[in-house]
Amino acid sequence: MNRNVLIASCMVFVALFYACQDASTNITNESDPAQEETQDLSSRITAFGDPPCLAGPEGDDCCEDQLLLSFDCIPDGGGDNPGGGGFNGLPDRFQYVNRGNTFKNIYTSHSSTGTGGWSVNANFSGSASGAKSNNGPAIIEFNNKLYTYYRGASGKDIFYAHTSNGSTWSGNGHIGNNAKSNFSPVAIVHNNEIYVYYVEENGNIPRVSKSSNGTTYTLNTRLRDQFGNNLTCCGESDEAIGAASFNNQIYFFYRNGYLSSNPGEIYYRTSTDGINFSSQVTVAGNWPHTKPSASSGIATTVHNGKLYIAFAEMYEPDTAPNFGPFSNRLVVLRTGTNNTFQWGSGTGGDIDITPFVTNETPGIASDGNRLVVVYKNLNEDIRSYYYSDQNFPGSTANGFSTLGGLSRRSQGALASGKTEGGIGLVYSGN
Numbered sequence: 386m387n388r389n390v391l392i393a394s395c396m397v398f399v400a401l402f403y404a405c406q407d408a409s410t411n412i413t414n415e416s417d418p419a420q421e422e423t424q425d426l427s428s429r430i431t432a433f434g435d436p437p438c439l440a441g442p443e444g445d446d447c448c449e450d451q452l453l454l455s456f457d458c459i460p461d462g463g464g465d466n467p468g469g470g471g472f473n474g475l476p477d478r479f480q481y482v483n484r485g486n487t488f489k490n491i492y493t494s495h496s497s498t499g500t501g502g503w504s505v506n507a508n509f510s511g512s513a514s515g516a517k518s519n520n521g522p523a524i525i526e527f528n529n530k531l532y533t534y535y536r537g538a539s540g541k542d543i544f545y546a547h548t549s550n551g552s553t554w555s556g557n558g559h560i561g562n563n564a565k566s567n568f569s570p571v572a573i574v575h576n577n578e579i580y581v582y583y584v585e586e587n588g589n590i591p592r593v594s595k596s597s598n599g600t601t602y603t604l605n606t607r608l609r610d611q612f613g614n615n616l617t618c619c620g621e622s623d624e625a626i627g628a629a630s631f632n633n634q635i636y637f638f639y640r641n642g643y644l645s646s647n648p649g650e651i652y653y654r655t656s657t658d659g660i661n662f663s664s665q666v667t668v669a670g671n672w673p674h675t676k677p678s679a680s681s682g683i684a685t686t687v688h689n690g691k692l693y694i695a696f697a698e699m700y701e702p703d704t705a706p707n708f709g710p711f712s713n714r715l716v717v718l719r720t721g722t723n724n725t726f727q728w729g730s731g732t733g734g735d736i737d738i739t740p741f742v743t744n745e746t747p748g749i750a751s752d753g754n755r756l757v758v759v760y761k762n763l764n765e766d767i768r769s770y771y772y773s774d775q776n777f778p779g780s781t782a783n784g785f786s787t788l789g790g791l792s793r794r795s796q797g798a799l800a801s802g803k804t805e806g807g808i809g810l811v812y813s814g815n
Contacts, residue, residue: 495551528598530549543560578595625639639651651679694749721735
């Protein structure tokens with residue numbers, strides 16, 4: 386056995402360190418390292434006699450399934466940061482999912498920085514390669530895997546798929562009791578459990594299905610208001626809700642429909658158990674934008690202790706009640722010092738009404754340094770930009786936002802790809 390292989394094994398299995406150290410003193414180099422590199426992989430000796438473990442389309446889960454890792458078993462992170470998450474982790478990178486504009490297949494792309502260098506927008510590989518959706522999918526990280534949730538293309542069932550390396554996907558399983566919806570689902574992780582929210586089929590009552598392991602899901606429970614009644618919400622669109630875990634609570638967002646008295650008005654409620662919610666709060670602020678309106682769902686993320694939401698604006702808020710044409714501007718808003726969505730003089734909250742336009746739910750995520758937004762423009766192209774208070778690469782030609790002094794950096798170059806429906810975005814890894 387080669388000394389280098391044995392030492393590598395000792396590093397992985399610390400508990401066997403002393404035994405390995407004793408054994409290594411009796412081992413000598415039995416082969417020329419240059420010749421060993423030319424040997425066929427199948428003939429290479431791996432730690433403790435395990436067969437070679439190949440990461441990628443034919444063996445992405447082998448590193449997870451083998452009790453004893455072989456030296457050859459390194460997860461294929463692919464693209465920007467191969468194996469960046471460690472032996473059994475996801476690469477450190479931003480990753481989004483979207484629905485194609487022609488055949489409804491689900492696609493994915495990733496970037497290690499979110500400032501550019503996005504991989505080719507590719508169809509899922511693996512057993513979930515045929516995943517299709519009628520609407521924009523959601524994506525989260527849970528227990529070193531990525532999970533995506535979506536409404537099926539041929540019906541209203543809600544499905545999920547997962548990956549342990551960000552590249553090869555498994556699943557197409559139903560969530561709790563064959564949940565069905567007319568809308569896109571949203572998903573969050575709260576207190577080490579997955580919460581999948583959606584609006585029930587042929588109704589306006591939101592429900593939740595939970596999982597503690599990512600494979601078994603609870604029955605679909607109706608949400609309740611502060612009086613214990615079924616909560617109702619959510620407009621007439623296929624994307625109208627959002628959720629976030631923030632300050633030890635779950636925030637549930639929803640908006641009015643186009644035909645209501647206050648079209649697009651955004652509300653939220655909070656809960657400690659994800660089922661029973663507080664009274665409704667209107668997202669509002671000071672002049673000139675008193676009550677932002679949304680024509681999309683509400684994307685969320687937490688960045689440096691603040692909760693951020695992003696959405697497609699329905700109308701110019703200051704034109705109410707004489708609503709004009711659709712605005713379609715991409716809006717990002719964050720909580721102020723009192724953890725409510727207020728902005729203007731003395732509130733500590735901030736809003737950025739960007740020059741970018743979209744008519745679907747954007748994706749938003751943070752790595753702690755950069756706040757990245759991925760969105761669909763009106764030509765169905767996928768675009769991105771990011772905020773930062775640090776000197777990352779990129780121009781500030783698009784101006785400065787009012788998000789606490791964060792500068793809005795120029796759009797990162799994305800690989801070619803068209804999308805229809807909203808975009809789900811997550812930052813995975815450490």
